[in-house]
Amino acid sequence: MTLGMTFGVGLQGLAGNLVTIEVDIADGLPAYTLLGLPDASLSESRDRVRSALTNSNEIWPNRKVTVSLSPAWLPKSGPSFDLAIAVALLIANQTLPNCEGTVFLGELSLDGKVRSVRGVLPALLAAAKAGITRAVVPTANLAEAKLMVDLDIIPMQSLAEVLRWLRTGERAEAEPLDIQCESDDSFLDFSDVAGQPRARLAAEIAATGGHHLLLIGPPGAGKTMIAQRLPTILPKLSIAQALEVTAVHSIAGTLGNRAPQSLLAPFVAPHHTTTRVAMVGGGSHVIRPGASSLAHNGVLFIDEAPECAAGILDSLRQPLESGEITIARSIGNLTFPAQFLLVLAANPCPCGKFSGRGRNCTCTSQQVRRYLGKLSGPLLDRIDLRVIVDPVSRIEMAQNELGESSAVIRARVIAAREIAAKRFASESWKLNSQIPSRALRTTYQPERAAMNFLHDELDRETITARGLHKVIRTAWTLADLHRHEIATLADVKQAYTLRDGVEL
Ligand SMILES: Nc1ncnc2c1ncn2[C@@H]1O[C@H](COP(=O)(O)OP(=O)(O)O)[C@@H](O)[C@H]1O
Ligand SMILES: [Mg+2]
Ligand SMILES: [Zn+2]
Structure with missing residues (x-):
């Protein structure tokens, strides 16, 4: 009997547990048994691992193979254990030396490539906590993994590359990926917004006090423009906040939209046709964080909010109250952080043409009232600022002078937040909205x-x-x-x- 052992990480929401992978190869009829509460995609690892090994010119042991993932009680899901299983199998087959203190993350493709996986950052956070010092990760997840500055990160593109490194210590030159902390990766700026002094002021107040904001105005008035620029006047994220944001996006698999090292508050704008699950998280198979968690430490913008299906906006009540969202599931509850600045935009009436000047609108006054009335209820209780945004005038658009820049506004926001923080030093809250x-x-x-x-x-x-x-x-x-x-x-x-x- 021979035994091989490696480490992987099992994730439950943002929380990770180090998982020990043991492979035992014994004489007997060829068989493959996977123990330790695997889900469907993890059970399929056998086929991926077998093909990846054969296609990397390794030998698949035609004997009795038992793969055990422990702790056994922990439900494990997803394909991220493939690489760890493949390596443990070759150690058990005595074609690889032992490898201690290293965690392996990665899905294997049939031809032996190491594919990116979700949740690399939270997985590495858990591994580091458990005393792991070195991590093999898919090259595609390198930028995110490198945020773990205390871990020795080894990016790999293929199983063959991993095996060569384990056998000879040789590894390809570290990727020339530039991961300096970008502090400002937005090319949006408040100076782009012409006129709209009231809406601009409302945005500044919202950013300063954390007040949720409702913008009411006809299409084309600049509501979306203003909301999109809120992250540029919010204080930059602290490193700890940025790690939280990246961890959530890593689990959701949305890092494509956001640089992992960004210190800009996230901006997330779910469409009004979005589902409850997409808004607050959940899912029947794999649990994913929703828009409200992706907007954690940033801005959640819902355009045409009155068009949202019943219940969608109300689903935001829990995160608005507690700053997090708990998803109940049979194997235990998951909690994702969800502390965001909510910005709702609404047309003033169903046709959208109603404005302070009332021109062109064909809606009856009752229709107008009923339309915005859809927003009423407990959600509106949490919105401190309601601002009417009139269409920007031709004169304002023609002005040569640019509006104030985001940098100037942000400086005021930060200074004012410091004053509030001092006032609330002995309180349990930090912002005036709280x-x-x-x-x-x-x-x-x-x-x-x-x-x-x-x-x-x-x-x-x-x-x-x-x-x-x-x-x-x-x-x-x-x-x-x-x-x-x-x-x-x-x-x-x-x-x-x-x-x-x-x-x-
Ligand atoms: N105040 C403004 N200053 C400069 N451009 C504006 C302004 N308002 C609207 N625009 C122009 O109109 C486009 C649509 O604006 P948008 O923010 O989408 O309006 P809304 O969300 O209110 O429908 C913007 O991309 C911009 O080009
Ligand atoms: Mg818009
Ligand atoms: Zn109308």
């Missing part, structure tokens, strides 16, 4: 004159109690931007007008 209602009535009341103003509006029923809290939260952000120590009457009045009187 001030709990109770604290708004006690510690974080605006100045007296401002409260009088708000109470008058309450008496006149021009604002609801709920709206009042939103105004105060926004007013604190304005105070931070204006360097006021307390939210003043002017801050509160400005916050009040920023709601555009849109009481949905």
Whole structure:
């Protein structure tokens, strides 16, 4: 009896467990048994491993082969164990030396190529935690793997290459892949946006205080443009935040849309026809994070939000409340992070032509009300800013002067966030949008004159109690931007007008 052993990683959501792969080759009738809760795609590894080995001129042992993945209780899925199984098999067959302290990640194609796999970064995080010092990864996943600076990362393109390295120590020159941390990989800039002073200000306030934002306006007014540029005025991600973002995108297999080393807050814009699973995660076979997790630490933008199917927007309630999303499954719950800035865009009416000037719109006033009414409900409770975006005028478009650049706005956002962070040093929250209602009535009341103003509006029923809290939260952000120590009457009045009187 001969035994071969290697390491792989099993992922459950973002959490990984080091998996020991043992292969035993014994005399007896040719057979192949895979133990340790494999799913369908992992069970198919036998055929991939066998073809890959034969096509790499290795010998497939025509004996009794037992492959055991432990811990046995841990459900294991996906093709990422192929490479580790192939190597353990050759060690057991005594055609490879032992290889300790190394984790192997990669799917094998039938001709012996090492294919990219999902979840390399979270897998390596788990491996490093378990004391692994070296990792063989598919070359296609190198950029992501290199984020693990403390691991010796060995990128490989084929099984033959892996075997040559294990036998001789030879390895191809490290890829000349440039993975310097790009701090700014967006070519979008707020200076592209002409006019729209109110919407620009609303974006700045949203970025500063973490206030969710609703933009209402006709097609072509620049709503999408403004939303897309929010990441360029949000603070850059910390390394820890960037790793979280990359890990989620790695599991979802969407790193194609995003550089793994990017420090730019992500921007994710699911279409309004999207499904609940695509929005918040799930799946029947392989569980994937949804748009709300892909937008973690960044912006989730939903264009034409009133067109969303019933229940889709409501599915965002859990992540909006807790900053994460839990997906229940029979073998245990999975949790993905989902802390995002929500931006909704809506046409003012079904035909989209309604504007402050009301021209060309063919909708009845009832239709207009009903359309935006689709957004009502608990979701809107969480949106502090509602801004009407009128079409940009010809004069504004013709202006030669560019608008303020993202860099200038971002500097103000960061400075104001620092002031808020100091104020909230002993609180459990960091942003003005997160001030709990109770604290708004006690510690974080605006100045007296401002409260009088708000109470008058309450008496006149021009604002609801709920709206009042939103105004105060926004007013604190304005105070931070204006360097006021307390939210003043002017801050509160400005916050009040920023709601555009849109009481949905
Ligand atoms: N304020 C603006 N400044 C500059 N260009 C604009 C502006 N608004 C719209 N545009 C132009 O119109 C196009 C469509 O704008 P978009 O942001 O998609 O509008 P909306 O999302 O409101 O329908 C943009 O790509 C841009 O070329
Ligand atoms: Mg648009
Ligand atoms: Zn209309």
